[in-house]
Amino acid sequence: MKRFLIISISFLFFTCASYPKKHNFEEIETSNTLLNPYFSDANKDYVYKATITIYDKVFGGIFIVKKIELDHHRVVFTTEMGNKILDFTFNKGAFEVNFILEDLNRKLLVKLLKKDFKVLISENLVPQATYKNKKELVSQTFIDHDAYFYFGTPIIHKIVRTNRGKEKVVFTFSEISDNIAQQIQIQHLNIKFKMLLKSIN
């Protein structure tokens, strides 16, 4: 019985352990700031070919982001033929749906996309803690009360959204040059939802 209790408590401790603890991150003192540069240039139109996989269905389209001014972005998704599917505005803390196809106008989907897109465009972040793992620095921050870990400071190549110490969504940025990620992938781990973005401009 005693052994069982020890195992149960250890299991509970492990599953509830924080994300840094689970991954043996070592907390360090630093005055580093956290900057996500990938959609931060107001002089640039960011245009990506998108492939979205939801369960076994695959959809394509064009994903467009424009920084209008500081903390103000438009995010639009169109079909390859140019028909608008959705059009969101993120302006300082406010969020507005300018357009969404009736068939896609579902609260849960809009919430999911809003959360994911907000991570992509959130530029200046305040690190709550900074850690060191075997290879790099990892900064922890919060966006709308969710915990995020930014890998590879200062050149971020991965962002992980966590909940109770578990990875929920992984954003990966690859083929990075001049603050542009040629490829971005958003992978949800609790539902079968993946978005792959390839830069086309």
Next chain:
Amino acid sequence: MTVEEASNLKLKVKTLANDVQSISSDFTQYKHLDFLDNDIKSAGKLAFKAPDLVKWGYETPFKYAIIFKENKIYINDEGNKSNIDIGRSKLFKQLNSLIISSVKGDMFDEEKFTINYYKIDNTSVVHFSPKDEKLAKFIKTFHIKFNEAADVVEVKMIESSEDYTKIIFTNKVLNQPIDEAVFNN
């Protein structure tokens, strides 16, 4: 454009559209979003075979083909193939028939559209505004530009937000045989 000129243009377009058995053309598409610095440009080849086979084959900056064939849409997205059954979707059916009509220019249906005629230099431009509310939410007006032979040289689809998609046709060839296999996915 005078009433007589409009009536002549309509007759010429309808005659040409009725005679069209096939179209092959290069196209350049410009997606205009008001907040962008530059339009998003893509280009490829269009193939049409009467009565209702259409293929838009995008070649740059991505490889993508969309084929409208027998109540289905077939997609080849950089090698990933899929299809959508549009049999039950009224909006898709309307869009499909609009795409075919707009490529031929024959959208002169006063029950479905409010139609306005304009003459700009040597080209004729006709504005077709859908009367169907659901469709109008998607596309507020089609602007179709015709050359002197009453053939379509440009289609502009304007959304209610004023953003638009403009397609310019070049090297257009009418009524040359097109192999049916072009429309296979």
